[in-house]
Structures are given as structure tokens and as C-alpha cells.
Amino acid sequence: PGEWEQGLVTIKDLRNFKEDDPKELKQKDVPLEDLANFASYFQLPGAPAPAAPAPAAPAAAKPVQAQGANGTADFEATLSDQPYLSGYRPTAADRQLYEKLKAEAGCPTSSSMKRWYEHVGSFSAGERLSWT
Numbered sequence: 001p002g003e004w005e006q007g008l009v010t011i012k013d014l015r016n017f018k019e020d021d022p023k024e025l026k027q028k029d030v031p032l033e034d035l036a037n038f039a040s041y042f043q044l045p046g047a048p049a050p051a052a053p054a055p056a057a058p059a060a061a062k063p064v065q066a067q068g069a070n071g072t073a074d075f076e077a078t079l080s081d082q083p084y085l086s087g088y089r090p091t092a093a094d095r096q097l098y099e100k101l102k103a104e105a106g107c108p109t110s111s112s113m114k115r116w117y118e119h120v121g122s123f124s125a126g127e128r129l130s131w132t
Contacts, residue, residue: 008030012026012027013026028041080112085097085116090123090128095120098120099128
């Protein structure tokens with residue numbers, strides 16, 4: 001998984017190192033919760049010790065809720081807490097619902113669904129086809 005899914009961000013500190021210093025000295029994976037102390041990961045004089053090992057992956061996203069009788073209301077609740085139907089990455093479910101709405105109803109009017117629809121629409125058809 002990528003660094004974000006692991007709760008990490010890669011930081012490069014080029015202020016205190018020479019160009020020929022090894023990459024391992026200049027670049028570190030820092031837990032998102034400890035970004036304020038990023039300098040401690042570079043073993044600089046006077047820096048506090050790093051925090052405990054990297055945290056576990058973020059909590060699992062809510063599963064996609066079934067569509068209710070009122071159309072998109074259940075999706076609205078899901079999308080108010082996460083950017084995509086299945087969590088934090090676009091999937092085939094996003095593509096399928098987007099295509100259905102585009103063909104039948106157009107852009108939703110509820111706030112989270114509208115944000116999601118416009119965002120998914122910003123991807124090319126080819127990009128949307130790559131979502132699994």
C-alpha cells in the first residue's frame with residue numbers, strides 16, 4: 001500500500017544535508033500524527049526523539065450503503081464521511097453510479113452527492129474505466 005494508506009508521509013529534509021549524503025539520511029517516512037516533530041526523524045543535534053513506531057493503518061472506511069427508496073439519500077450519508085462510495089479511493093462502484101446518474105438524472109442537488117459527482121466527472125472516461 002501507499003504511504004498515505006499506511007498513515008505515513010515521506011519527508012525530505014534538504015536543509016541540513018549535502019547533495020552526496022545517502023538518501024536514507026535525507027528522506028524519512030513520518031507518521032501523520034507526528035508531523036509536528038518531523039525533525040526528530042533526521043537525527044539532528046538537539047532534536048527530540050521520534051515518536052513510537054508508525055501507527056496502524058487508518059480505520060476502514062464505511063461500506064457502501066444500499067440505495068434506499070429515496071434514491072441517493074443513503075449515498076449522501078456515506079459521502080458526507082468519505083470522498084468515495086467505498087472509502088478513500090475511487091472504485092468501480094463510483095464509476096457505475098456516476099454513469100447511471102449521468103444517463104438518468106444528471107448532477108445531484110444534495111451537497112455531498114453533488115461534490116462527489118463533480119469530482120468523479122473530472123476524471124476522464126479512461127481513468128474511470130481503470131477503477132476496479
